[in-house]
Structure formats: structure tokens, C-alpha cells
Amino acid sequence: MNGFGQFCAVARALDVVGERWTLLIVRELLSGSDTFGEIRRGLPRIPPATLASRLRTLRGAGLVAVSGRRYQLTDSGVALAPIVRELARWTMTTDSAALTEDDLDTAALTWDMQRRVDLSALPERTVVLALDFTDRPPRDRHFWLHLSKTSVNLCRQDTGAPVDLWLAAATAEITRWWLGDLTWSQLQQHPGVTVHGDRALQRQVHRWFLRYAFTREALARTPQPGADCLSAGSTDLASR
Secondary structure (H helix, E strand, O other): OOOOOOOOHHHHHHHHHOOOOHHHHHHHHHOOOOEHHHHHHHOOOOOHHHHHHHHHHHHHOOOEEEEOOEEEEOHHHHOOHHHHHHHHHHHHHOOOOOOOHHHOOHHHHHHHHHHOEOHHHOOOOOEEEEEEEOOOOHHHOEEEEEEOOOOEEEEOOOOOOOOOEEEEEOHHHHHHHHHOOOOHHHHHHOOOOEEEEOHHHHHHHHHHEOOOOOOHHHHHOOOOOOOOOOOOOHHHHHOO
16 A cells, blocks of 8 residues: 555545655746756756656646646646645744755755846846855855846856856855845845945845745735634544
8 A cells, every 4th residue: 555545635635745855846846847857956856766756646646747848737736836835834934844954955046046036127238146155065156147138047157258246155144035034135244245246236136036935025925724623523523
């Protein structure tokens, strides 16, 4: 028996989406990733074979459809969006899943940054923002965001294009800003954080990014669903 073997709807749901990585794959698809490679960039630690297996499971359950090399959520898959959001709310509003050093991944962070850009806020010309995660080893330290009103490209190698802005900081501080725990001003004032380059762009850069989709501020704008009392009637049941 592979499942939980329970009639409970929660158990039956977890039979489908309860395996490691599965809901994170759904999160990536909800966030706009639609190819195997893009999903992997959002989940850099997932083994390729595991991703292939989970996608097969999601397709078999009718949550994901594939056309050519592109994946998309079906209506049933999209219906998981509130569940993903409420898991984020639980994490952001309780102390039960605190951010740890093991959660700090520059590849996953920068991938989220490149897809959460407000194109309308960017300057008329293309700008390059270099990110230097000062506490990381060389292979995970340097990233370049090429930003324009028509496209955003994330590079792990220096293309030689002139850099307009440099942001150097420890991974934890940039992550905390991205999560909404620090304002841009607080990030800049943090010891070890430096921003240099075009001064006019320095004053604008924080407006270019929408930041994490589930900041506390964003979650506050989304009403929390009321919780049904699962224990209703328990007294009657106990008396039988």
C-alpha cells in the first residue's frame, strides 16, 4: 500500500501531493515556470530524476498537463493555489518554521528575483545589476541581472556588459529584504552591505522588484479563510 489508506479527504490529498518536492513543483508552476529546466532553476536542489517522477505523478493525478516540452497546471492543479498561500502564511506568521542557514540558496533566491520584476518601473534603457553574495563560495557568489522593459535575464557568468549597480551583502541580509523582513533602507544600513554605482539608479532600484510573493504585507492583503471547527460534535461522539 503506497497511500495512507484512510477515507479522510486530507489523507487522500496527501496521497497525491504529500511527497517531498511535490507542492514546491506546484508552486513553481503557479509562479510561471513551464519547462523542466525552469522548474529546476526554481528548485536547484531537486534531483532531475525526482522532478521527472513527481511530474509524472502530477500528470497521472490530472493536476498537470503537458504540451510539447511545456507543463501547465490543470484547473485542479490551479485550485491548489490557496493551499500554497496558506502554507506560506502559516510560516510567515508563526515561529514553527524559522529561516535557517540551510534555507539560504543564492540560486533559488536570484531566480525568484528575476521573475518578480516590475517591468514598468524600470528605466527606459537596459540596466545591469550585479549581485555579490559575500559569504558564499565562488560558484554561488556572483549573479548578474540584465533588466529592461521588455525582458529580464539572470546570468551566472559575467557577459562583459557594463554594470550600472553593484549590491554586495551576506546572503541572509538580501534574503531577509526579499522576504519583507527588512526595508531597502534597513538593508543598506546593515553592516557589511554596500550598494554602489549610478546614484540615480541607487535611489530607484528597490522599486524595480515586487519582492517575494508571500511577504507578510502581501498576505495581509489576502483575507485568511475562516477555520471550521473540526471538533464540533466531539462531545456527542464521546458520549456514545
